[in-house]
Amino acid sequence: MPPTDAMFLLAESREHPMHVGGLQLFTPPEGAGPDYVMNMISEIRSQTEVSSRFAMRPADPVSSVGNLWWAQNETIDFDYHIRHSAVPRPGRIRELFQLTSRWHGTLLDRHRPMWEMHVVEGIEDGRFAVYTKVHHSLFDGVSALRNMQNTLTEDPNDTELRVPWTPKERRPKPSGGGSRNPLALVGDAFSLGTTAAGLVPAGLKMLRQALGDHNFTTPLDAPRTIFNTPIGGARRFVAQSWEIERVKAVGDAVGATLNDVVLAMCSGALRRYLTELGELPEKSLTSMVPVSLRPGESADGGGNAVGAVIASLATDVDDPVDRLMAIRESVQASKNLMKELSPTQILLLSAVNMSALALSPVPGFVSLTKPPFNVIISNVPGPQKRMYWNGSRLDGVYPASIVLDGQALNITLTSNDDQLDFGIIGCRQTLPSLQRLIHHIEDSLTELEKAVSA
Structure with missing residues (x-):
């Protein structure tokens, strides 16, 4: 494990979660039915081909020394990593931010690959949101954002559902300029x-x-x-x-x-x-x-x-x-x-x-x-x-x-x-x-x- 990756693992504590995240807000396509989000989550969980980065976890999370090298999970529990949630009524953006605040303050499980995706429905005006977080030892904020961009398309009629963990050889190169995350x-x-x-x-x-x-x-x-x-x-x-x-x-x-x-x-x-x-x-x-x-x-x-x-x-x-x-x-x-x-x-x-x-x-x-x-x-x-994702x-x-x-x-x-x-x-x-x-x-x-x- 590179020293810069290990640093974020060793510095982490309950008071100092070391993950970066992002909240994306979407409007579904016209004619999307009541099961649109549920069907989308089923399709997301079915995409089980995972790049090595999204399969990594510390080799021995219990031992401090074991956080200095990576291990690969042979299987990934997608029901755990992809969460289906809904905002409480009345479903305002305020309630969405309250959920995001809570999720962003909790630690990722080091016994599993260190990322989560929360798909959230019930937002006013029929919208839904996706909150993702990934440990800084795996991605910095810029690379995480570029991973998200790779799932999007400029075509509103393109309904191919792309996910961030798709192996790199199957993904398009990111567009636009990039920069180092200052952290x-x-x-x-x-x-x-x-x-x-x-x-x-x-x-x-x-x-x-x-x-x-x-x-x-x-x-x-x-x-x-x-x-x-x-x-x-x-x-x-x-x-x-x-x-x-x-x-x-x-x-x-x-x-x-x-x-x-x-x-x-x-x-x-x-x-x-x-x-x-x-x-x-x-x-x-x-x-x-x-x-x-x-x-x-x-x-x-x-x-x-x-x-x-x-x-x-x-x-x-x-x-x-x-x-x-x-x-x-x-x-x-x-x-x-x-x-x-x-x-x-x-x-x-x-x-x-x-x-x-x-x-x-x-x-x-x-x-x-x-x-x-x-x-x-x-x-x-x-x-x-x-940009659009699955037509949204x-x-x-x-x-x-x-x-x-x-x-x-x-x-x-x-x-x-x-x-x-x-x-x-x-x-x-x-x-x-x-x-x-x-x-x-x-x-x-x-x-x-x-x-x-x-």
Whole structure:
């Protein structure tokens, strides 16, 4: 087992489940009968040809040492792995999020291949949902999303039911650009020791950038907040979609990128949320942000040049446009540094930015040290067109990532046709009324729209 895989298994505890997940929301095709979902589940369970990745489990789950190498299950209990569920009445999205929160806070069984799929019906307007989770030692969030994309089609009349565990040789290659999940960089901090010499010139360049550009944000700049405390095991999940054109229009008005505006939306929301709780620090919050280093932010042609940087969220700035521009300048300062580095140096520096997370399970570490950043905000490439599964229209695809001691909140979004789908996961014990962040993000975007059009 590679060290990066073993790390996620060894770091897992009841308070720290180490799986990534996602919630997909579908509208059935016209004319779908009352047994549509039940028939679909039967067909899903009948697809028993499984890729080796989906058959893997730790060799000896009871022994710590036994979690350092993989074993293959000869048979898989599909009745266990594919669950049929329904939301309680009245079947609102709120009830769906409550179920998702509960599922995302429970550990996967290490005696079986470490994944689950929950097919959920009874949602208002006749819709159904699919929540999947898979252990981070098997897939990171980006590869899990791409696996999901491989099951979809642009043809609403294509009723071939594809599943994520189909062996790779029978599956189409994923379309669109991809990027490393930022949490995977934690392991890179320990697996790149042979090239650590490249970090010396990179560190000198970072120091020069920090001294010469006051917009450059380092792991030393984050204040302590309620997001940066030890966490419990229960989770709360909320999600929402926003039209990409609304976000782009704000950016176009002031010369900012879509990602800059997304960070400003989150910044305004976090500022409101912490103010309501009386917890907003005087110093600006910072965020770990994966950034594209490709000119024009394009992912055409596949494969992004991506670095994990730390950016100011400018939560100490009152004016929404000034806040957006401060975020833009902070991200640009990090991009300018990355352009001076080799790919190996970028990877090393990104891993160092994330490396403190690897020490968060150490008792007392989070309480005694400053956070390297306050929150992770990730934008993962998703479907670029309207997609379908078994004739059902994909209405939303909402990521559910990992929270850790010292990082009680994680915001991940993905593109989906003409919208951005946000998935927010947080520690239920640490962060009260987390669902208010959804309303605050909308208020923050509306505030930006009004400000740039004034």
